[in-house]
Amino acid sequence: MHLRHADIDECVYGNAWRERHASEKLLLAGGMLALAIGLPPFPAALLIAGGMAVFSLFGARIPWRVYLRVMIVPAGFALISAATVMISLTSDLRLEVAPRGAQEAARILARSLAAVSCLSFLMLSTPVEEIVSLLRRLGMPAAIAEVMLATHRFISIFAETAQTMWQAQTARCGYATRRRAWRSVSLLAASLFVHSLDRARRMETALAARGYEGETTWLEPRRKASAASLCAIAGAELAVVVVSIGGPWH
Amino acid sequence: MLEALDLHYHYDNAICALQGLALRIRRGRKLAVAGANGAGKSTLFLHLNGILKPERGEIQLEGRPVDYSRQGLLRWRQAVGLVLQNPDDQLFAPTVEQDVSFGPMNLGLDEAEVRLRVEEALCALGIEELRGRPPHQLSFGQKKRAAIAGAVAMRPRVLILDEPSAGLDPQGVESLMAALDRLHAAGATLVMATHDINLVCEWADDVAILAAGRVATQGPCEPVLTDREILNEAGLRAPLLFEIGARLRAMGILPREGALPRSRDALLAALPAESLRASFVM
Numbered sequence: 110m111h112l113r114h115a116d117i118d119e120c121v122y123g124n125a126w127r128e129r130h131a132s133e134k135l136l137l138a139g140g141m142l143a144l145a146i147g148l149p150p151f152p153a154a155l156l157i158a159g160g161m162a163v164f165s166l167f168g169a170r171i172p173w174r175v176y177l178r179v180m181i182v183p184a185g186f187a188l189i190s191a192a193t194v195m196i197s198l199t200s201d202l203r204l205e206v207a208p209r210g211a212q213e214a215a216r217i218l219a220r221s222l223a224a225v226s227c228l229s230f231l232m233l234s235t236p237v238e239e240i241v242s243l244l245r246r247l248g249m250p251a252a253i254a255e256v257m258l259a260t261h262r263f264i265s266i267f268a269e270t271a272q273t274m275w276q277a278q279t280a281r282c283g284y285a286t287r288r289r290a291w292r293s294v295s296l297l298a299a300s301l302f303v304h305s306l307d308r309a310r311r312m313e314t315a316l317a318a319r320g321y322e323g324e325t326t327w328l329e330p331r332r333k334a335s336a337a338s339l340c341a342i343a344g345a346e347l348a349v350v351v352v353s354i355g356g357p358w359h
Numbered sequence: 360m361l362e363a364l365d366l367h368y369h370y371d372n373a374i375c376a377l378q379g380l381a382l383r384i385r386r387g388r389k390l391a392v393a394g395a396n397g398a399g400k401s402t403l404f405l406h407l408n409g410i411l412k413p414e415r416g417e418i419q420l421e422g423r424p425v426d427y428s429r430q431g432l433l434r435w436r437q438a439v440g441l442v443l444q445n446p447d448d449q450l451f452a453p454t455v456e457q458d459v460s461f462g463p464m465n466l467g468l469d470e471a472e473v474r475l476r477v478e479e480a481l482c483a484l485g486i487e488e489l490r491g492r493p494p495h496q497l498s499f500g501q502k503k504r505a506a507i508a509g510a511v512a513m514r515p516r517v518l519i520l521d522e523p524s525a526g527l528d529p530q531g532v533e534s535l536m537a538a539l540d541r542l543h544a545a546g547a548t549l550v551m552a553t554h555d556i557n558l559v560c561e562w563a564d565d566v567a568i569l570a571a572g573r574v575a576t577q578g579p580c581e582p583v584l585t586d587r588e589i590l591n592e593a594g595l596r597a598p599l600l601f602e603i604g605a606r607l608r609a610m611g612i613l614p615r616e617g618a619l620p621r622s623r624d625a626l627l628a629a630l631p632a633e634s635l636r637a638s639f640v641m
Binding site for chain 2: 118122236238239262308311312314315317318319320321322325326327328330
């Protein structure tokens with residue numbers, strides 16, 4: 110049950126909304142994210158978490174296995190934080206449920222899940238390069254764009270290197286016993302950085318050979334954002350606002 | 360056309376990588392640079408593209424030395440294209456088409472011109488149908504061709520390829536070589552590093568043998584690749600085609616005059632099938 114880097118890549122480049130303009134997906138994820146943070150969590154967070162799951166699974170057709178695996182780690186973190194909020198230490202050193210603790214914990218949990226579902230959707234449906242080039246056009250400084258691209262590239266290199274090394278170690282029985290496994294993991298960690306740096310250097314050479322001068326540019330795909338979808342997304346977001354402000358919930 | 364004069368270079372760990380290397384690349388020719396591992400092929404190529412700067416000696420394109428300023432290097436790298444050995448180090452854009460456009464965009468060309476060049480490069484390498492695919496999902500051979508297209512799109516006058524055939528299956532090598540032949544027919548000067556000496560024999564016009572950071576010898580294929588002494592010293596072997604050709608010539612099956620066959624097919628065609636069968640029957 111572990112998530113491979115390649116699984117994410119497959120979704121990003123193979124999902125049903127791959128050909129949609131990045132601005133549509135960014136407006137959907139970014140707008141919903143802002144609402145999840147800004148609006149009172151009930152019912153907005155629930156609506157958003159549910160809605161984004163529907164968009165991810167049935168809109169972009171991201172396989173639910175991948176979706177669950179991406180969601181599960183941050184959801185675990187959120188659960189732990191919610192638990193710590195719920196419980197408090199009394200003056201005579203006893204643990205008890207804090208006053209309004211359960212309610213507070215539920216709000217945090219709902220809000221985190223909503224936010225995570227927005228980011229998961231974006232991450233699984235849109236290549237980083239498209240997001241960055243859109244942000245750049247929206248006025249983000251070039252230096253930040255380059256750092257984002259470099260970081261993303263480095264993560265891929267790191268993940269690939271680690272996987273190859275792990276396979277090579279496994280092939281020579283490096284994980285046969287628990288003792289060996291600890292030793293192998295420490296060796297892997299020690300050389301992972303050196304190996305990745307080495308690969309990054311070669312990549313730098315390749316960039317220089319093609320005249321890279323500090324700004325990554327390439328032809329933008331000839332896609333147009335659909336005005337209808339943008340309106341529909343804005344409409345959905347407005348609906349969330351209306352429902353959560355106008356409803357009988359508070 | 361492109362010339363390296365008395366290059367010296369060593370890496371931080373004090374290994375002397377180049378020790379007085381001199382190489383001449385002639386216009387419109389296919390040059391193979393052959394040498395054992397560690398002979399200095401990759402270091403030489405990084406120099407030719409201006410990524411490494413020699414400690415002594417210089418590199419000239421049509422008599423003019425490299426200008427190592429920012430603008431100078433940009434112009435230089437347009438003229439002298441380099442494709443690294445591992446395509447994974449080079450390909451990073453979301454699609455093949457975008458990756459190929461990276462070089463031309465860096466040259467500051469307008470969009471129409473970039474599109475034209477990308478098209479031309481994809482066609483030359485025979486990968487038009489891969490344009491929309493993400494590079495990391497391609498096969499190794501396809502990646503190699505995509506990486507080469509990235510350099511070709513900059514329309515270099517000299518194209519330098521580090522081990523383009525390494526790791527390819529026979530069919531991959533064949534389609535790669537066909538692509539290189541198309542580029543050559545269109546007027547490109549090609550330089551290729553390899554230790555596949557049989558491939559050198561089939562493909563190259565000229566060959567340079569590298570050993571211990573120097574060019575041991577340079578010249579047309581047949582005299583160089585039949586010189587066993589030099590090849591042995593460089594840690595290489597004479598190509599099988601030439602060895603068989605020379606033996607057949609000694610046996611009187613191939614004519615004493617004229618060039619030795621340079622490819623499988625040429626060698627097979629040169630064999631008189633009938634008389635051989637007759638001699639086996641006896």
